[in-house]
Amino acid sequence: MPRPSIYDVAALAGVSAATVSRSLGGKSKVAPETRQRVLDAAQLLSYVASPQASGLASGRTRAIGVVVPFVTRWFFSELISGVTDVLRDSGYDVVLYHLGSARDRDSFFSRMPLARRVDGVLTCSMPLTDEHTLALRALDLPYVSIGSPMPGRASVGIDEVAAVGAAVNHLVHLGHTRIGYLAGEPDDADFGFISAPQRRRGFELAVAAAGLEVDPRLQASGRYGTRGGASAMASLLAGPVLPTAVVAEYDELALGALLTLRRAGLDVPGDLSVVGVDDHEMAEVVDLSTVGQDVHEQGVTGARLLLQQLDGAPAGDGGAAEAVHVLATRLVLRGSTAPPAGWRTR
Amino acid sequence: MPRPSIYDVAALAGVSAATVSRSLGGKSKVAPETRQRVLDAAQLLSYVASPQASGLASGRTRAIGVVVPFVTRWFFSELISGVTDVLRDSGYDVVLYHLGSARDRDSFFSRMPLARRVDGVLTCSMPLTDEHTLALRALDLPYVSIGSPMPGRASVGIDEVAAVGAAVNHLVHLGHTRIGYLAGEPDDADFGFISAPQRRRGFELAVAAAGLEVDPRLQASGRYGTRGGASAMASLLAGPVLPTAVVAEYDELALGALLTLRRAGLDVPGDLSVVGVDDHEMAEVVDLSTVGQDVHEQGVTGARLLLQQLDGAPAGDGGAAEAVHVLATRLVLRGSTAPPAGWRTR
């Protein structure tokens, strides 16, 4: 028994297919009594309209393309979770495009499978080349970028520069003067976090603003993740000049750093303070001070912005389509930061 | 300028729409020279066939529904990553359904938005009621279940009982006799890991098999995640009888347990051994012994099984459609386990 079509429902309800469509779609006027009859019939047959056909006829797909470079990393999974929750509740399907490598991205943006498949696009902290951006623009679909502003398009994110600045200032206020920086490096998939440059800049600006010197000997980098943080910290420890505190580009690096320090027998924050950025779920576990961002909320906001564009401005006019939403970050003080050794409050 | 249709391509190439379709679809015979002309024309117009229309006409959507209860948890994100990689390379789109709460699931399975949207379905460790299962069956689509076998359908997973058993045996061989168990509890979303009962059973069977007593005073549970592990361990420490080793239902719990132990000033593995299950990425960082499973590989395998059904047996015959793939687990020995205090090798 094949799936029932709209005609089956129409026949059962004793109306035309047009009326069934109207009753279910809820758009134009149908006599309440008629509508109920149709609804009952549909229910009875457990009829579900073919998204294919309805999309073809109406020009709307009721699906959103969500493009992410990674799905296994904390930041992205939080984002996806926020996005999918909002979209599901609005009746949109989420088509997930997982583009880890540059190769994947290139082939994706040149083939553009998004073309007629979705009503809108959401990219999450995607490192896009000009070509990619162009291809995206050519789609001329409602679009929101999360994690990286895009000229003329709506976006949501945090102030990366300020976030790292807050971390630095916290250390400065504690009295630290030799502040190190742990950065991530692009990994095999040739992808560094898109926010990396800004975070580094945030670090340097804040250090300079505090009247301190930006000392390259106090900076180190490691591959993505905890492992990278561990090795970066190790190289800092092996360096010519020791910091009294370090800020990590993101929490995973800080976690690794903590590990290295513990193994080296150094006390945190006694011998060295550590502060991260993100407020990763593990940060609380290891008592890491950090600058938190609400990633789930960014996903939610991004999705909402997109929905707004979808049933409002038809992509491209002023209004919400260009809004840049900057979400707040918060300094989360935990046990990994303290005044430098030998320093005392006046 | 609206998106080009197949007729635009046809006109440009000087052929009929049918030929364009055949040239791009690659199915039936087209003269190589003609096909090339069509390909060039399509390329020139950057033509992408509407999935809607082609799906409607052909009955295939080139999309797979992936249903997960969570996306932010290690296990699931790894799975999704494996699944999406395979499907993307096979030209399938992934429609992600993120159903965290029982309410979400109920409304999902009763509305069944999957109906005509996808060619196949993949569920990942979903706790399904009989109703859900029935609704899924009624779809009559190629289907693979990851993380929980389903009668008559293909599935992939690990032997949960054996995995925990391996953890227990490891401790037994080390000489432990008072072995505790840390379990997770369902969280707000009313969801406990679907494998929880089997893991517990694995624990109890292995303990019994070792000739030891299953002592309820050596078992504790906490809410999902590290936090839960920490509190579960705490309650064990506060209990009437102390274990010399504990196995945690999954690594996140073990991580929390390690934290509690460290804070309590207990040495691991000196005072107490800890072993987890999963080989979570943080396990390596904190030097946790564990029983590892390759979750990414499970995703890959699941996706492959589904593809096999898609272009082979039309859902429901014998063959691969019912295969139960059990992937291997491996005992990963790290620094969190050792013989019990006061014990020495003969």
Place this chain on the structure above:
DNA sequence: CCCGGACCTGGAAGCGGTTGCGCTCTCAAG
């Protein structure tokens, strides 16, 4: 009593492809 308008509903034309069927043309065998 007649007419205009509001309100429902049905008919039918697509939406943009796919594909069965059949026509045309080429070429080798009879």
Place this chain on the structure above:
DNA sequence: CTTGAGAGCGCAACCGCTTCCAGGTCCGGG
């Protein structure tokens, strides 16, 4: 030279729904 097999390609019929347009009813007002 005739005939038949194939290969290539076009015609047209859908796929299942949405939506424009027009027709039919029912009312209230003139």
